[in-house]
Amino acid sequence: MSTRNADRRATARDKLAAERARQAAAQQRQRRLLLVAIPLVVVVIAVAVGIVATRGSGSSSASAPRPTGVAAVGAGFTTGTAGKPVIDLWEDFQCPICKQFEGSDSAKAMRQLAADGKAQLVIHPLSFLDDNLGNDSSKRAAAAFGCAIDAGKGLEYHDAVYAHQPEKEGAGYxxxxxxxxxxxxxxxxxxYDTFQQCVKAGTYDGWAGQVQHTMEQHGITGTPTIQVAGKSQDLQTLSADSITRAVTAAAGS
Known part of the structure; x- marks a missing residue:
């Protein structure tokens, strides 16, 4: 291995470590905000009376609408063959490391395994970075992703969002x-008319909240996180071959 390649790998590891640390801090901040907000709930409800929102209520209750094919509360978007090993991909549309991952051979291998009927790929669009970055772009992007799922263009929309992720983190969409x-x-x-109405109304704001709520339930501490048959994969050693081996092993177990 050349010194230059070693330096590149070290830089990538450093960036990943920094992103993980920042995401963990965001989660802790979010929990602190929730604790502070609890005594204010009654006041907030009183103030909210009579306010008309232009988007959906964003309620993440079990009754909130979910995109076509998303049967369970808080479940992600599934593609691939039912009954095959499940690859869970946990991402945030504002996460720079997630965008890097989407261009990797590992991501391509996951897509191919699903396309070949060897796995189910479940994409979980998280939105916890909104708190860290001071906007609501992750949630709105996740909700719009849900509208695209209804139109049968979930993967294509997912890829378009990452393709246009702002260079400046926090600029949002x-x-x-x-x-x-x-x-x-x-x-x-x-x-497209239906998609446009869905996005403007924030129809799947609630679904985005449901998915985010499952993050802690599944022990997810940062993005991207990749799990094969429920087992988290090491991003630093992840490769197309290791993903394939993990799916093959899960299929045979």
Whole structure:
């Protein structure tokens, strides 16, 4: 291995470690905010009376609508063959390391395993970075992703969002951008009209909240996290071959 390659690997590890530390801090901050907010709930409810929102309520209760094919509360978007080993991918649309991962051979291998009927790939769009970055772009992107799932363009929309992730972390996504990603994903005609209405209404804000709620339930501490048959994979050693081996082992167990 050349010194240059070794340096690149070290830099990648350092970036991953820094991102993990920042995400952990965001989770702790979110928990502290919740503890502070509890005594204020009654006041907030009183103030909220009479306010009309332009988007959906964002309620993450079990009754909140979910995208087509998402049967369970808090479940992610599934592609691949039922009954096969499950690959869970936990991401946040504002996570720079997630974007890097999406361009990797490991990500391509996961997609191929699902396409070949050897695995189920479940994408869980998280939104905890909103708290860290001071915006709501992750949640709105996740909700728009749900609208694209309804249009049969879930993967295409997912890829379009990451392709246009802002270079400056925290810049977020505008509503106009989230709508344009639908066009880029191939949603057209009446389907696009429905998609547009879905995005503007925040129809799946609640679903995005449901998915985020499952993060701690599943012991997810940062993004991206990849699990094969419930077992987390080491990102520093992850490769197309290791993903394939893990799926093969899970299928045979």
């Amino acid at each position: 505008t509503d106009a951008q989230l709508l344009s990603f639908g066009t880029e994903a191939g949603i057209t005609g009446p389907a």
